[in-house]
Each structure stands twice: as C-alpha cells, then as structure tokens.
Amino acid sequence: MSKRSPSPKSERILDVAEELFALHGYDGVTLRQIATGAGVDVALANYHFGKKLDLFRAVFDRRSVELNQSRLQALRQFQAEAGPQGPSVEQIIEAFTRPLEIAQRDGDSGWANYLALVAYINNSPYWGPKMMTKLFDKLVLEFIEALRTALPDAREEDIFWCYQNLSGSLTLALARTGRIDKLSGGTCRSSDLGAAFDRMIPFTAAGFRAVCQKGARTGTTRKKRSR
Amino acid sequence: MSKRSPSPKSERILDVAEELFALHGYDGVTLRQIATGAGVDVALANYHFGKKLDLFRAVFDRRSVELNQSRLQALRQFQAEAGPQGPSVEQIIEAFTRPLEIAQRDGDSGWANYLALVAYINNSPYWGPKMMTKLFDKLVLEFIEALRTALPDAREEDIFWCYQNLSGSLTLALARTGRIDKLSGGTCRSSDLGAAFDRMIPFTAAGFRAVCQKGARTGTTRKKRSR
DNA sequence: TTGCATATTCAACGCTTGTTGAATATGCTG
DNA sequence: CAGCATATTCAACAAGCGTTGAATATGCAA
Numbered sequence: 396m397s398k399r400s401p402s403p404k405s406e407r408i409l410d411v412a413e414e415l416f417a418l419h420g421y422d423g424v425t426l427r428q429i430a431t432g433a434g435v436d437v438a439l440a441n442y443h444f445g446k447k448l449d450l451f452r453a454v455f456d457r458r459s460v461e462l463n464q465s466r467l468q469a470l471r472q473f474q475a476e477a478g479p480q481g482p483s484v485e486q487i488i489e490a491f492t493r494p495l496e497i498a499q500r501d502g503d504s505g506w507a508n509y510l511a512l513v514a515y516i517n518n519s520p521y522w523g524p525k526m527m528t529k530l531f532d533k534l535v536l537e538f539i540e541a542l543r544t545a546l547p548d549a550r551e552e553d554i555f556w557c558y559q560n561l562s563g564s565l566t567l568a569l570a571r572t573g574r575i576d577k578l579s580g581g582t583c584r585s586s587d588l589g590a591a592f593d594r595m596i597p598f599t600a601a602g603f604r605a606v607c608q609k610g611a612r613t614g615t616t617r618k619k620r621s622r
Numbered sequence: 623m624s625k626r627s628p629s630p631k632s633e634r635i636l637d638v639a640e641e642l643f644a645l646h647g648y649d650g651v652t653l654r655q656i657a658t659g660a661g662v663d664v665a666l667a668n669y670h671f672g673k674k675l676d677l678f679r680a681v682f683d684r685r686s687v688e689l690n691q692s693r694l695q696a697l698r699q700f701q702a703e704a705g706p707q708g709p710s711v712e713q714i715i716e717a718f719t720r721p722l723e724i725a726q727r728d729g730d731s732g733w734a735n736y737l738a739l740v741a742y743i744n745n746s747p748y749w750g751p752k753m754m755t756k757l758f759d760k761l762v763l764e765f766i767e768a769l770r771t772a773l774p775d776a777r778e779e780d781i782f783w784c785y786q787n788l789s790g791s792l793t794l795a796l797a798r799t800g801r802i803d804k805l806s807g808g809t810c811r812s813s814d815l816g817a818a819f820d821r822m823i824p825f826t827a828a829g830f831r832a833v834c835q836k837g838a839r840t841g842t843t844r845k846k847r848s849r
Numbered sequence: 850t851t852g853c854a855t856a857t858t859c860a861a862c863g864c865t866t867g868t869t870g871a872a873t874a875t876g877c878t879g
Numbered sequence: 880c881a882g883c884a885t886a887t888t889c890a891a892c893a894a895g896c897g898t899t900g901a902a903t904a905t906g907c908a909a
Contacts, residue, residue, distance in 0.1 A: 402887095404886080417747070418747055418748055419748055420647045420649060420748075423649035423650075423748070425865080425866065425867085426866080426867065427866080427867090436887065436888045437867090437868095438869080438887080438889080439888080441867080442887075443886090446867080446868080511747060514745060515746070518741060519647070519797070519799065520644070520797055520798060520799045520800065521645055521646055523797075523799035524799060524800045524801055527801055532804070532805065535805060539805075551806075551809055552817075553821060555802055555805060555806040555809060555810045556818060556820075556821035556822075557825055558802075559791070559794060559795065559802045559810070559812075559818065560791040560821065560826070562794060563790040563794030564787040564788075566745065567744075567786060567789060567790030567793055567794075568786065570746070570747055572744070572746065572750035572751060573747065573751045574744070574750050574751055575782055575783070575785075577751065577759070578759065578762060578766075578782060579779065582782060583782045585786075590779075590783065591783060591786065594787065595783075597829075597832050597833055598784055598787045601828040601829050601831065601833075602825035602826060602828050602829045603825070605825060606824055606828075629855085629857095631856080631857080632856090652895080652897085653896085653897065653898090662857075662858085663858045663859075664858095664898095665858070665898080665899080666856080666857060666858080668897080668898065669856075673897080674897065
C-alpha cells in the first residue's frame with residue numbers, strides 16, 4: 396500500500412550492489428559493474444534509486460530494520476525470562492550477535508554480503524560516523540543499558556570501551572576476510588559465523604567482567620606498571 | 623648505499639597518500655588528489671613509485687618493518703624476563719598492542735594514518751588476504767606460538783578464534799572511526815589509543831583465558847544450550 | 850663551466866565515470 | 880482495442896581518471 400512492490404530487476408540491482416560494495420567498498424564499484432552483474436542497463440539504477448550514493452544508502456537500509464528487530468526481540472526474550480537483575484552478560488551478547496548468524500544461515504544468500512557491508516561501513520573512518528548512527532545507535536544504546544544493569548559497578552567509560560572491543564570482534568568476523576583461514580592453516584573458516592560466535596560470546600563476556608566487574612580495576616585510570 | 627635516500631617530495635607523496643588512503647580507501651583516492659595535497663605534479667607519483675597500486679603498496683610497506691620490530695622486541699623482552707613457562711597472556715597482548723600506541727604518540731604524525739590504513743586493509747575482504755600475509759603473518763604466528771605456551775591446554779582452533787577477536791578489537795581501535803565518541807556522548811575519544819588499550823589488554827586477556835584455559839570449555843564444540 | 854644523472858613539470862592520450870533526456874517496451878485499466 | 884503509468888533501454892554528454900613521453904629544472908662530478 397504505502398510502498399509499491401519493487402520490481403524484480405530493482406531487487407537484482409540491490410543484490411548485486413550489496414555484493415560488490417561489500418567486497419570493494421563504495422568507490423571500488425561502478426554503476427556499470429552493478430548493471431552488468433544484474434543484467435540491466437546502466438541507467439536503470441538511476442531510475443530506481445537516484446544517484447549512486449542513494450543506491451548505496453538504499454542497500455544499507457534495506458535489511459537494517461529486520462536485522463535489528465530480531466536482535467531486540469532476542470534481548471527482550473532474555474529480559475522476560477530473567478529476574479529483576481536482568482539477563483546475564485552472556486545472554487546480552489548472545490542476543491546481540493546470534494541473530495546475525497541465524498540470518499546468514501537461514502535467510503537468503505544476500506545476508507552474508509549485507510553483514511560484510513556493515514563491517515565495511517562500521518570500520519570506515521569516512522562512512523562509519525556518517526551512516527552507522529542513524530540506523531544502529533538506538534539499538535546499541537539499548538544493549539549498553541542492559542549491560543549497565545548486568546554490571547552495576549561498571550564505570551561509564553569502561554562500558555563503552557568494552558563495547559568497542561565487542562564491536563571490533565564482531566566487525567572483523569562479519570567482514571569474512573578469510574585471513575583466519577590462512578593463519579590457522581585451514582583449521583578455522585571465516586565463513587563459519589557459528590564457530591566464530593561460539594568463541595566470541597564467552598570471550599567478550601569474560602572481557603566485560605574482567606574490566607567492569609567490582610574490584611576488577613583498581614586505582615584511577617591506569618592499572619599496569621609503566622615499566 | 624643499497625637504497626638511494628628518498629627525495630623530500632617523494633616522502634610528501636607517501637605522507638599524503640597514507641592519509642588519504644586511510645580515510646577513503648584505495649579506490650576513493652585519485653593520484654591528482656594526492657599530488658595536489660603534496661604540492662607536486664600528478665606525474666611525479668608515477669615517476670617515483672610506478673603505478674597507483676605500487677604507490678599503495680609502498681605506503682603500506684614503509685612503516686611495517688619498524689612497527690613489527692618494535693612489537694617483536696617487546697615480546698622478546700617479556701620472554702627474557704619470564705621463567706620457562708613464558709610470559710603471561712597479558713604481557714603477550716601488551717607486547718602486541720602497546721608499541722602501536724607508542725608509535726602514534728612519540729613518532730611522526732603519519733603513524734596514526736598508517737595504523738588506520740592497516741585497519742582498512744585488515745578489515746577488507748579484498749585487500750586483507752592480498753596484502754596482510756606477506757608483511758604480518760610471520761609476526762602474528764610468533765605471538766600465537768607465545769599464546770600457545772601461555773595457554774598449554776588450549777585447543778588449536780580456539781587459539782585462532784580468540785586471536786581473531788583480539789585482531790578485531792585492535793583493528794576497530796586503529797581505524798579511529800569516532801563512533802565511540804558519539805555513542806558515549808564524548809566520554810570516550812577514539813583518538814586516545816592509550817585509553818583503548820588500557821581496557822583492551824585486560825579485556826582480551828580474560829577472553830583468552832575464558833575460552834582457552836583448562837576446564838573453560840566442556841564437551842565437543844558448542845557449549846550453550848540451543849534454546 | 851660543461852656534462853650528466855636525477856628530479857620535476859608540462860601537455861596530452863585514450864578510456865571510464867556518473868548522469869541525463871529521449872525513445873521504446875511492458876503491463877494494467879477502461 | 881486504446882490509453883496510460885511504469886519500467887527499461889538507448890545514445891550521448893562533460894568531467895575526471897591513470898598513465899605516458901617529451902621538455903625542463905636541479906644538483907653534483909669532472
């Protein structure tokens with residue numbers, strides 16, 4: 396009703412753009428590459444989405460609502476099951492990450508490309524501040540609030556720095572660079588988000604506790620001897 | 623002797639290229655932008671470095687040896703001071719990360735741009751596998767070997783997955799996207815690598831222990847209930 | 850000063866880029 | 880069928896791209 400149903404060719408454009416932007420970044424992809432990959436004329440992308448930048452935004456927007464709804468729902472589920480002290484750190488991180496794995500595993504094949512695109516944007520000093528805030532800040536602050544409840548003695552700045560560690564681990568996993576495959580001699584496959592999350596969740600949960608739990612950090616700012 | 627000393631203008635080209643590549647990526651920068659920023663003619667980059675891709679490689683190469691020497695030296699120092707069981711996980715991660723902060727703080731101002739460029743390349747599915755291996759794998763495997771010694775009960779795949787978590791946290795910190803500044807309302811500044819590392823080191827050390835220490839993980843692969 | 854290697858600029862090339870306006874195809878409504 | 884909105888292609892544009900060969904400047908050796 397409110398939005399006309401998209402033509403199949405415009406969806407193909409989004410799919411191909413998603414794949415290419417995730418691999419080569421915004422400037423590394425031409426509209427002609429996208430059009431060729433989608434089997435359409437180069438002018439069609441302009442017709443449906445306007446300028447190249449608008450197409451980039453459309454790709455980034457497309458799956459964000461569904462993605463963040465599933466994460467928020469997972470968090471709400473844990474909160475409903477938990478007592479008044481709220482869900483555990485593990486549960487919060489599980490709700491933050493597992494829906495991404497599930498989308499990649501059960502959703503259409505474009506999800507893997509989309510998650511790699513999010514990784515590209517999140518790690519970019521140019522695009523990150525310009526595009527992440529609008530679509531992801533509200534959700535992230537919701538999770539940080541939950542972490543505050545689970546770690547009541549945490550200092551404000553420690554919570555955010557720990558979140559950045561979590562975000563970094565997640566970002567590199569979503570980028571699926573294949574580097575861990577090489578380093579490990581094939582033992583690990585970066586396409587296996589499930590295996591990555593099986594370690595990432597206990598890893599980062601222990602990290603949060605070590606930095607944010609009562610008595611974890613002494614003194615004022617630095618804790619290690621400088622020499 | 624073996625290499626002629628570089629002209630001051632060729633260094634300026636490298637400096638400007640470093641800054642722009644770190645911010646916009648390989649395809650987001652033109653040789654004309656670099657030349658203009660360096661105050662030279664566009665043909666000079668070709669004269670000194672060959673093709674655009676060769677210039678990109680030259681920028682990436684320039685500081686890598688010095689960087690990794692300082693990290694390896696820090697590791698060797700801890701190893702010399704430690705008993706036969708080797709340095710602690712914290713010390714290993716400290717040696718892996720602190721030299722980057724020190725380079726940015728005490729070295730010339732281009733170091734911050736260089737580290738952001740490393741973050742860009744490491745997080746890129748296109749450039750990562752193509753460029754990281756040659757310059758960084760040897761060093762990384764040395765650190766992983768040290769971690770194996772510090773965590774003798776760790777499974778092989780767990781060590782590598784945990785390393786990826788560390789690498790991801792480090793990568794996002796080096797990218798200095800400014801996102802944590804916004805999220806935290808100004809409490810954290812992503813340009814402050816020291817503050818980031820003060821949390822990253824205990825955070826990731828606890829993560830390694832939680833996943834890789836004896837008795838940390840039970841059963842075969844998954845540890846959490848699926849529902 | 851002359852000579853020569855290195856460094857730098859100049860001018861231009863062929864090609865690709867994003868974008869546009871007009872032309873055509875498609876599919877639904879009457 | 881006619882009419883019309885939407886979808887798609889066609890052809891072309893001006894601008895910018897990386898790269899090159901020739902021309903000029905620079906700095907040191909004889």
